[in-house]
Amino acid sequence: MKHLIDPTDLTKKEIDEIVALAEDIIAHRERYQGSMAHKKLATLFYEPSTRTRLSFTAAMMELGGQVLGFSNPQNSSAAKGETVQDTVRVVGCFADIIAMRHPIEGAPLVASEVSSVPIINAGDGSHSHPTQTLTDLLTIKRELGRIDDITIGFCGDLRFGRTVHSLIKALSRYHGIKVVLIAPDELRLPDYIKQDVCEKMGVAYRETDSLDEAIPELDVLYMTRVQKERFLDEDEFDRVKDSFVLDARRMALAKEKMAVLHPLPRVNEILTEVDEDPRAAYFRQVENGKLVRMALIISLMEWKDDLHCTNAKCICNNEKHEPRFRLAENGITRCWYCDSKVR
Numbered sequence: 597m598k599h600l601i602d603p604t605d606l607t608k609k610e611i612d613e614i615v616a617l618a619e620d621i622i623a624h625r626e627r628y629q630g631s632m633a634h635k636k637l638a639t640l641f642y643e644p645s646t647r648t649r650l651s652f653t654a655a656m657m658e659l660g661g662q663v664l665g666f667s668n669p670q671n672s673s674a675a676k677g678e679t680v681q682d683t684v685r686v687v688g689c690f691a692d693i694i695a696m697r698h699p700i701e702g703a704p705l706v707a708s709e710v711s712s713v714p715i716i717n718a719g720d721g722s723h724s725h726p727t728q729t730l731t732d733l734l735t736i737k738r739e740l741g742r743i744d745d746i747t748i749g750f751c752g753d754l755r756f757g758r759t760v761h762s763l764i765k766a767l768s769r770y771h772g773i774k775v776v777l778i779a780p781d782e783l784r785l786p787d788y789i790k791q792d793v794c795e796k797m798g799v800a801y802r803e804t805d806s807l808d809e810a811i812p813e814l815d816v817l818y819m820t821r822v823q824k825e826r827f828l829d830e831d832e833f834d835r836v837k838d839s840f841v842l843d844a845r846r847m848a849l850a851k852e853k854m855a856v857l858h859p860l861p862r863v864n865e866i867l868t869e870v871d872e873d874p875r876a877a878y879f880r881q882v883e884n885g886k887l888v889r890m891a892l893i894i895s896l897m898e899w900k901d902d903l904h905c906t907n908a909k910c911i912c913n914n915e916k917h918e919p920r921f922r923l924a925e926n927g928i929t930r931c932w933y934c935d936s937k938v939r
């Protein structure tokens with residue numbers, strides 16, 4: 597069984613397969629209509645969401661499956677003090693797959709340690725948002741025809757923006773990626789991503805505080821909202837909230853083929869005058885989110901039964917323990933208990 601907690605839980609090959617499956621769904625929707633019949637997705641959302649929760653719901657419905665869950669933890673046993681692990685143990689008795697959003701970083705990972713069904717991280721604090729990353733990759737592929745060899749500018753809140761962190765991690769596996777980090781000092785990308793991802797994986801990056809200076813070289817401009825809910829200090833938020841705004845004047849400086857992405861919701865960082873520009877891809881990106889989640893649900897449900905440890909001497913093949921796996925070096929999946937290769 598495989599969970600999706602961080603984009604690096606998927607190999608590049610698996611990501612490309614999910615993107616390709618989403619493209620096949622676009623071309624042949626009717627073929628996939630009943631593929632999740634009699635299956636149930638639970639959406640456990642401990643934090644507000646419109647797009648992510650509804651797109652998971654719409655994705656499962658289009659596949660012929662059903663959806664249960666909560667969108668407000670006050671209506672769940674979390675309000676009585678139940679732990680995340682206990683909640684997923686319970687929900688695993690009702691659902692075949694779980695999508696979880698949580699304001700506490702690491703909550704979906706902890707859930708996956710005890711879950712009997714695949715867990716999808718639908719966003720944990722300012723840490724990670726792997727299904728938005730799959731959405732972004734499908735959007736880049738559809739807008740530009742490729743994911744390799746692009747210069748991508750991330751603009752705005754790079755400190756708290758989990759979608760930025762996840763997308764940089766995933767892009768670091770592709771060829772010829774150049775990253776331009778466009779942010780004020782207070783909202784710069786955390787050092788651990790610069791060092792552990794960009795430097796380690798050989799991704800060329802540079803930092804600037806001028807969108808005007810950066811925009812002409814970009815193939816993709818990834819705009820973000822300044823995330824008020826992550827700030828501890830309101831004055832700091834007020835100082836940076838209007839920092840970087842995309843308008844028609846700035847779009848005139850950009851390449852003819854540049855794609856503007858935004859995970860949404862936007863507040864004021866993209867003026868509505870940009871919406872009619874053919875390069876504004878952010879509403880098409882929303883539709884891609886549903887399609888790629890359809891592809892992800894199908895893939896995780898297939899992998900659920902697929903993986904097994906091949907070591908006859910492993911504890912999971914000798915006692916009744918749920919097979920568990922981890923993605924190890926070079927994209928090899930290994931048994932959690934004995935480190936043997938699987939699949």
Ligand code: ASP
Nearest residue numbers: 719758759821859860861
């Ligand atoms: N929708 C995105 C997220 O859940 C971006 C945002 O909220 O600003 O992280």
